[in-house]
Amino acid sequence: MIVDCAEYDQGARRPGRASLSDLGQRERGDGRFVWLGLFEPTAEEFSEVMDALGLHPLASEDAVEAHQRPKLEIYDGTLFLVLKTARYDDPTETVEFGELLIFVGADFIVVVRHGAASALAEVRAELEADPERLALGPAAVLHGILDRVVDDYAPVMAGIDDDIGEVEAAVFSDTPTNPVERIYKLKREVLGVHRALGPLVDPLHRLSSQPLPTVPPAVRSYFRDVEDHLVRVTEQNETNRDLLTSVLEANLTRVSVRQNEDMRKISAWVAMAAVPTLVAGVYGMNFDHMPELDWRFGYPAVLAAMAVICLTLFRYFRRSGWI
Amino acid sequence: MIVDCAEYDQGARRPGRASLSDLGQRERGDGRFVWLGLFEPTAEEFSEVMDALGLHPLASEDAVEAHQRPKLEIYDGTLFLVLKTARYDDPTETVEFGELLIFVGADFIVVVRHGAASALAEVRAELEADPERLALGPAAVLHGILDRVVDDYAPVMAGIDDDIGEVEAAVFSDTPTNPVERIYKLKREVLGVHRALGPLVDPLHRLSSQPLPTVPPAVRSYFRDVEDHLVRVTEQNETNRDLLTSVLEANLTRVSVRQNEDMRKISAWVAMAAVPTLVAGVYGMNFDHMPELDWRFGYPAVLAAMAVICLTLFRYFRRSGWI
Amino acid sequence: MIVDCAEYDQGARRPGRASLSDLGQRERGDGRFVWLGLFEPTAEEFSEVMDALGLHPLASEDAVEAHQRPKLEIYDGTLFLVLKTARYDDPTETVEFGELLIFVGADFIVVVRHGAASALAEVRAELEADPERLALGPAAVLHGILDRVVDDYAPVMAGIDDDIGEVEAAVFSDTPTNPVERIYKLKREVLGVHRALGPLVDPLHRLSSQPLPTVPPAVRSYFRDVEDHLVRVTEQNETNRDLLTSVLEANLTRVSVRQNEDMRKISAWVAMAAVPTLVAGVYGMNFDHMPELDWRFGYPAVLAAMAVICLTLFRYFRRSGWI
Amino acid sequence: MIVDCAEYDQGARRPGRASLSDLGQRERGDGRFVWLGLFEPTAEEFSEVMDALGLHPLASEDAVEAHQRPKLEIYDGTLFLVLKTARYDDPTETVEFGELLIFVGADFIVVVRHGAASALAEVRAELEADPERLALGPAAVLHGILDRVVDDYAPVMAGIDDDIGEVEAAVFSDTPTNPVERIYKLKREVLGVHRALGPLVDPLHRLSSQPLPTVPPAVRSYFRDVEDHLVRVTEQNETNRDLLTSVLEANLTRVSVRQNEDMRKISAWVAMAAVPTLVAGVYGMNFDHMPELDWRFGYPAVLAAMAVICLTLFRYFRRSGWI
Amino acid sequence: MIVDCAEYDQGARRPGRASLSDLGQRERGDGRFVWLGLFEPTAEEFSEVMDALGLHPLASEDAVEAHQRPKLEIYDGTLFLVLKTARYDDPTETVEFGELLIFVGADFIVVVRHGAASALAEVRAELEADPERLALGPAAVLHGILDRVVDDYAPVMAGIDDDIGEVEAAVFSDTPTNPVERIYKLKREVLGVHRALGPLVDPLHRLSSQPLPTVPPAVRSYFRDVEDHLVRVTEQNETNRDLLTSVLEANLTRVSVRQNEDMRKISAWVAMAAVPTLVAGVYGMNFDHMPELDWRFGYPAVLAAMAVICLTLFRYFRRSGWI
Numbered sequence A, B, C, D, E: 001m002i003v004d005c006a007e008y009d010q011g012a013r014r015p016g017r018a019s020l021s022d023l024g025q026r027e028r029g030d031g032r033f034v035w036l037g038l039f040e041p042t043a044e045e046f047s048e049v050m051d052a053l054g055l056h057p058l059a060s061e062d063a064v065e066a067h068q069r070p071k072l073e074i075y076d077g078t079l080f081l082v083l084k085t086a087r088y089d090d091p092t093e094t095v096e097f098g099e100l101l102i103f104v105g106a107d108f109i110v111v112v113r114h115g116a117a118s119a120l121a122e123v124r125a126e127l128e129a130d131p132e133r134l135a136l137g138p139a140a141v142l143h144g145i146l147d148r149v150v151d152d153y154a155p156v157m158a159g160i161d162d163d164i165g166e167v168e169a170a171v172f173s174d175t176p177t178n179p180v181e182r183i184y185k186l187k188r189e190v191l192g193v194h195r196a197l198g199p200l201v202d203p204l205h206r207l208s209s210q211p212l213p214t215v216p217p218a219v220r221s222y223f224r225d226v227e228d229h230l231v232r233v234t235e236q237n238e239t240n241r242d243l244l245t246s247v248l249e250a251n252l253t254r255v256s257v258r259q260n261e262d263m264r265k266i267s268a269w270v271a272m273a274a275v276p277t278l279v280a281g282v283y284g285m286n287f288d289h290m291p292e293l294d295w296r297f298g299y300p301a302v303l304a305a306m307a308v309i310c311l312t313l314f315r316y317f318r319r320s321g322w323i
């Protein structure tokens, strides 16, 4: 599905939609380029684009099939970049990934979106409002998109950080919870983020440090800015991974302590019942000669003795922190 | 055992089987090559091939013995590639590996298969249906085989992912299972995959980025496509390895919690029996003066008291989540 | 907010404050430079500086927003360095980070501070007292600041070391404590330090080993001295990370041992009560013919037997170390 | 002790033993070299060799003292290679290491053996039976020895693999064993293998890929074959290391589960005794008015009730899997 | 404090002590150099040396302050090497570190020692007894010192190995010990050794493989010999680190098994008492019609039954390995 298709001349949008059939004209001179946005195109839809712009069949296959790992490739002067978009769904504590596959030529940029992606329409609007930046050509568009996608990783990390904070609170709280499943699922998400974002560092580094076709030197330090933000995000993710490993171990300690405390408490109560039971057993014996049995206050005295024993044990257990 | 042996001319199969004795002719000009497929050849069978094509004795030894790690070697203009094929046997949750040992010369490709391999006959059929691709020579055949083998890794990963999902469900379910053996065996498989697939990344990288004999530049980006898929598979495998480590730890927590719950439950019931037992012991004492014993409703009153005590304890334990 | 702004000529401070409007004059010859210190400037405040000195907009954006990871960038002959300052708050056992963003040109140095930073006023005073060093230009100022910031990491490490020592003492003491939360929180801080300090090693290495604009060779070995100290701090931090992992595991062992000892103790007491209870039960049976019941000293004999049994058990348990 | 010393001319052994005093003659032309084998020589014995062949004193010191890590050094045109031989002692499940220290010059090879080594006499016999290979000079001898030593690592790995298999079977069997000590000792062996074999990879890589004195290019791919085998062994060792870590954790889970099952079983039986004990206590009370006591079939009824209670509990516990 | 100061000419010590004031003369020709040994000099003492020899102020600061990490620096033709000396204190199982800071110029070597160091006086004596070696100049002295310091690491490793052996024996012995604290403290020492020795590998590698001022090529292979020994020590240390991690985990398993055995034993005894208690309770009931009570041998029969029950349980528990 074509989302938008426009031609820009010296940074200004030419009125109306450019049609796919114009793409092949290839007569655009300096400062003119086409920006085509597609959403999950079929192989048929895309083959038209591919033919018009002379895209490499392998990259085109990827654009239609998606499910690629982030990468940057160069096919005869055309850059082909794959990256993941991410969104955090806080209620289920899962990260949803989309995919962008971008072709950048001297006079065109084709952006294929799969799944939930960042708000690319806003990027287009922002760039159209800044003709000077747009006049730098397709690389400026590429930067605009990358900057947005990487900025959109920040709320994902914030959401995960938040939930790790909640999990830590649960682990170290006094209420007997066992968030082991939640910890594990968060770790799973963190590993997913690692797999989706990690491989993008290298492409961004190449964009920001190597001379590449279609990327004017002036744009390079802009890519370095994006690279910075991405590296920060990936480092935070590594920290989270480490924290979740530790919190899993800390949780095991807490859970085991809490349960042993329960067992100890019950055992202490049983022990407190055992002694008076023994005393009662003694005076339940049927010996002929048990002088205490004949005493007038034998019974209350024994009851009192039982109470004293229990109380003494109770205070001892309390002092030991067992009850 | 010879599986198939054919000569191709400008991408078209020449009728009939080529015989081994033709191999040595070496009079093929541009665009002609032989594709020989062998299955677990004996040393005798293979020495004939080796002599006809002038293969290096060390590589030939490997081809007969198999059990090599994946590697790419170059012996005087001949590429020698070793790789593992993989198949997931879901009922036993084990990965079965086969081995391919491939010699690629300017005008021949020899494919030696050991164990269960990918469907190479299909690759041959597909390529024969695409003469243009086949006309690129032996390197195109090599790509066709590699693409298939690496594509066949995907169902292996899917099968393992699936089983990890089942294991996670078991660990976090409420029924008291202990899938520790299954987790461990999956980890063993994941380590096996790591060892079988990991060393192939470097040969594929060299095929996709370095000028190598017998590999025309036009084929190189096709190898990069295969490399991409392989790297994705190996990264997924690393994630699985990490997940299985975490799920083993999470399982320990769950198992220990579940068992402590059982113990606590039994202990709580024992504690509930201990108090009325004590009361009964008290009224079993043989003191002469125990006024309660003479009361008309002493017995039912004590029974009622016991019931109240038990009920109170029961409600307390229930509220604490112990029963 | 402007903290201080002065012009230096051959290492000597020119009287009074330099005004921002002077910055743009750019007529300073050899040995003259301006040192401008800012605290959390607004975008408006900073845009004036940026225009006067021709700073790159991306670096300027960072300077205003902060929350960057440490890095060194070069924009047309201007160095841009980001680094973290650190302070250990011992009562809460947390590390507080500030941020410095520094622009170094041929004739200026701009230092932007965010959050609690090291005592930069002292650095200025020390340098003004040493005109020879100051005469080396902005790079000498950069070194003075870096040296101070990195020296200020030492008390942070000392504080954490200290607290790890306390935690170790708690884990291996005989009093029943469980410092699992404290261990975990220290690990969290250590990971935070890793993230804040680790990325600074590379910029310092480049300052100390590569020819960079605005850094005269004579200053380079001074940066190596700072790099040394930084590497020592980061290695200590890695050791602490490892220690905390081990102490968490050791704590689990200790806690579990301590609790099992409690359980064993209670169980032993219960076992000691069980045997006399059984004896009492035996003599509470109502058989017609139980000769012991008629004995004159049956009752005291049984009591004595009970005492002997309990004492024997007690001595056995004590010898086994269970009580 | 001199094991054997022979001179070879064009691959053929010259009759008899060469004497040490011949070594220094240095008049051998092309295709003649001496192969000297020594077993744990004393410093005196070796100094004679050293002087005759002009070996470097440091290497000579190593040859006498042994206990070196594997390494390859070049002293003025002489290769000096140190490597470990390994043998698995299955009954004690330990790996025994020997050491070979080899000097390779243009016209000599000196092999010093310490401890139990591979069967070098067989290597000599094999090579003497293949004069063509031997005619390649000392490097061919070096290859023959390395090939044998590395091939001898395979049974070591097989033995360890085997024992890991036995340990896994023990961990996951239903009989209550705790092979923690065996797991740990195997891990110790695996770490020992890592230390003994790991450092040899680099020397073999240099032998197989760099031009080195005394190694003709034709021999280089033979060293690559040995390198392949060595890398396979070291990767297998890494896998084993990983497996033993996991099996240790899995064993902890199994042991803890098995013991909790025992505890639960005993507790369940105690609980089953507690309820009829309570009932007996109730009817042991001495109240005047307990109508059941007068019933004709009160006693058998109560006995039956006790049996029913026990049976019900028994079936409940059995259904819960506690007994 | 000056320990010794001597001038050497062609390897021979010139009579008497050289005075500090001679140092600055700088008229020594080929084959003459001064070897100055200092122990924890004050800033004042050292500034004299620094001025006389033209040492760099930063290195001089390090020499006085010490607490540096091992490193090698070159300041205008002067080598500056920092390294740690180590000594194992077996009773406390701690490693004590000292520090050497060495300046090597064309005609001088200055050795500053902090804390307990290796026996440098012996090194001097050995070298003075070997004038040929000493005639190689300051680099030969540097080698002599490094060789001694690194050789002195061996007993440290031996001591730690030993104590790990003792710890293993304790973990796997049948006596109920819990050496968790000792394991942890050994790990702490091993991490300390890692930090003190690890950074020295790179300086030694540079000394043994790069052309450096003041190091004649003939001495380089001697440094490689020292490097070998150092690498062996660091690898052994890594193995120990790994072993201690595993032994900590194995200890947890052993401790938990041993304690559960105790609990199981006590529980089994309690269970053995519970059944006869129940029987006694039954015959303590007050039913009018309990025929057994009237039997002549009811009482001994019940006692016998109790004994049989206990014995049966005892044999069952013994067979299960619970008692």
Ligand SMILES: [Mg+2]
Residues within 6 Å of the ligand: A147, A148, A150, A151, A225, A226, A229
């Ligand atoms: Mg951004």
Ligand SMILES: [Mg+2]
Residues within 6 Å of the ligand: A147, A225, C061
């Ligand atoms: Mg931005």
Ligand SMILES: [Mg+2]
Residues within 6 Å of the ligand: A090, A159, A162, A163
């Ligand atoms: Mg949340």
Ligand SMILES: [Mg+2]
Residues within 6 Å of the ligand: A090, A091, A093, A163, A166
């Ligand atoms: Mg949430």
Ligand SMILES: [Mg+2]
Residues within 6 Å of the ligand: A225, A228, C058, C061, C062
């Ligand atoms: Mg930025």
Ligand SMILES: [Mg+2]
Residues within 6 Å of the ligand: B147, B148, B150, B151, B225, B226, B229
């Ligand atoms: Mg594919």
Ligand SMILES: [Mg+2]
Residues within 6 Å of the ligand: A061, B147, B225
């Ligand atoms: Mg494909």
Ligand SMILES: [Mg+2]
Residues within 6 Å of the ligand: B090, B159, B162, B163
């Ligand atoms: Mg399945």
Ligand SMILES: [Mg+2]
Residues within 6 Å of the ligand: B090, B091, B093, B163, B166
């Ligand atoms: Mg399945």
Ligand SMILES: [Mg+2]
Residues within 6 Å of the ligand: A058, A061, A062, B225, B228
């Ligand atoms: Mg693809």
Ligand SMILES: [Mg+2]
Residues within 6 Å of the ligand: B249, D249
């Ligand atoms: Mg663990």
Ligand SMILES: [Mg+2]
Residues within 6 Å of the ligand: C090, C091, C092, C093, C163
């Ligand atoms: Mg504190």
Ligand SMILES: [Mg+2]
Residues within 6 Å of the ligand: C147, C148, C150, C151, C225, C226, C229
């Ligand atoms: Mg400093």
Ligand SMILES: [Mg+2]
Residues within 6 Å of the ligand: C090, C159, C162, C163
């Ligand atoms: Mg503190």
Ligand SMILES: [Mg+2]
Residues within 6 Å of the ligand: C090, C162, C163, C166
């Ligand atoms: Mg404190």
Ligand SMILES: [Mg+2]
Residues within 6 Å of the ligand: C225, C228, E058, E061, E062
């Ligand atoms: Mg310093």
